[in-house]
Amino acid sequence: MLEVRNLKKSFGDRQILDGVNLTVKDGEILCIVGPETPDSGEFFINGRRFDPQGTDAADRVIGVVFQDFKLFPNLSVMENITLAPMMVLKKDKQEAIADAQKLLEELGLNTKGKLYPYQLSGGQKQRVAIARALAMKPKILCYDEPTSALDPNLRKDVANIILGLKKDGMTQLIVTHDLEFAEDIADDILRVQPLDQRQNK
Amino acid sequence: MSMQYISEILPSLFQGAALTLQIFFWTLVGSLPLGILVSLGLTSKIKPLKWILEIYVWLMRGTPLLLQLIFVFYGLPIIGIVFERYDAALVAFILNYAAYFAEVFRGGFQSVDQGQFEAARVLRLSYWQTLRKIIIPQVIKIVIPSIGNEVINLVKDSSLVYVIGLGDLLRAGNVATSRDVTLVPLMLVGLIYLILVGICTLILRQVEKCYAYFK
Numbered sequence: 001m002l003e004v005r006n007l008k009k010s011f012g013d014r015q016i017l018d019g020v021n022l023t024v025k026d027g028e029i030l031c032i033v034g035p036e037t038p039d040s041g042e043f044f045i046n047g048r049r050f051d052p053q054g055t056d057a058a059d060r061v062i063g064v065v066f067q068d069f070k071l072f073p074n075l076s077v078m079e080n081i082t083l084a085p086m087m088v089l090k091k092d093k094q095e096a097i098a099d100a101q102k103l104l105e106e107l108g109l110n111t112k113g114k115l116y117p118y119q120l121s122g123g124q125k126q127r128v129a130i131a132r133a134l135a136m137k138p139k140i141l142c143y144d145e146p147t148s149a150l151d152p153n154l155r156k157d158v159a160n161i162i163l164g165l166k167k168d169g170m171t172q173l174i175v176t177h178d179l180e181f182a183e184d185i186a187d188d189i190l191r192v193q194p195l196d197q198r199q200n201k
Numbered sequence: 202m203s204m205q206y207i208s209e210i211l212p213s214l215f216q217g218a219a220l221t222l223q224i225f226f227w228t229l230v231g232s233l234p235l236g237i238l239v240s241l242g243l244t245s246k247i248k249p250l251k252w253i254l255e256i257y258v259w260l261m262r263g264t265p266l267l268l269q270l271i272f273v274f275y276g277l278p279i280i281g282i283v284f285e286r287y288d289a290a291l292v293a294f295i296l297n298y299a300a301y302f303a304e305v306f307r308g309g310f311q312s313v314d315q316g317q318f319e320a321a322r323v324l325r326l327s328y329w330q331t332l333r334k335i336i337i338p339q340v341i342k343i344v345i346p347s348i349g350n351e352v353i354n355l356v357k358d359s360s361l362v363y364v365i366g367l368g369d370l371l372r373a374g375n376v377a378t379s380r381d382v383t384l385v386p387l388m389l390v391g392l393i394y395l396i397l398v399g400i401c402t403l404i405l406r407q408v409e410k411c412y413a414y415f416k
Contacts, residue, residue: 070320
């Protein structure tokens with residue numbers, strides 16, 4: 001279970017998040033809908049505190065799939081996925097490659113390992129980004145706007161991947177503007193509104 | 202222009218060319234890594250470090266290399282730092298070229314998407330791992346053409362070492378020209394420089410090709 005307590009974020013003088021609290025049960029999908037990283041707040045996984053940007057083994061809880069994927073252009077698909085497991089988790093090369101190959105197969109990319117990011121379509125890049133995040137064995141996978149950089153037809157594919165991961169018990173946090181998409185897949189939707197609007201209501 | 206005369210002076214020209222190549226090679230070995238380090242310092246958040254390096258770059262780019270050579274060889278002994286002629290030449294060349302390379306690399310680092318650091322951080326890669334595996338290969342690809350320009354300049358700049366009495370290629374040609382009162386040695390010198398630069402160009406093109414596998 002993921003718990004966030006008293007999360008705050010401001011840009012300059014503008015307070016963006018003011019004391020957000022939320023809980024996500026294991027294996028659930030929470031969509032956060034509405035108009036970015038916090039300044040302060042506490043994160044707990046199963047009641048234990050962790051630092052989402054920390055580098056300790058105990059802090060390696062969250063995987064992130066970026067809106068624009070941010071794949072490493074100088075590395076092949078396989079190297080993109082195996083780099084962190086080898087350098088951070090100290091896996092040996094054979095094991096890292098075998099694990100990555102498994103992920104690629106699950107995501108329908110089995111033949112793409114040797115390609116470079118520029119040779120992939122948008123949807124394929126996103127799946128590589130998902131595989132790269134999953135290779136670090138996160139407890140929670142976060143997506144930033146997973147549908148915004150994609151062809152509308154591909155939205156269903158992403159939804160299926162996300163629901164497939166849910167079946168495997170992955171807890172997922174999705175930030176999106178795409179309300180329809182959120183309603184399709186989420187167990188719970190957290191609507192974020194500007195402070196002044198909330199006060200008006 | 203007799204073939205016999207050419208074959209008589211070629212050995213001394215080659216000897217000069219050997220020194221030119223040595224200075225060229227060791228300057229690159231020293232100044233490329235130093236340039237990368239300086240460029241990291243130039244983009245660093247530690248202000249005093251940044252200011253010191255900015256002054257260094259300003260001094261190195263703001264004064265003639267010839268002056269720097271004279272200063273290192275004849276000037277530094279005044280404060281007790283004495284170099285052999287050859288070492289003095291290397292020190293001056295490495296310091297000078299590192300400043301130019303630092304500026305080139307700084308531009309390279311700035312044109313790599315900052316999101317790459319972000320992506321590496323969420324994968325828990327350390328700063329040095331990120332630089333080595335992700336950022337530097339991308340920077341190198343960006344900077345090869347500008348580095349190539351400097352490398353080719355270096356081949357010819359190495360002729361400045363005559364000022365501290367080192368016998369490089371150009372000096373060997375000069376000696377033969379004034380002794381024998383003919384321009385033939387200098388024409389050969391020009392030809393040898395052209396060949397050296399030609400080889401450099403080919404090598405640089407190969408390096409560029411090595412980095413063409415990604416976009």
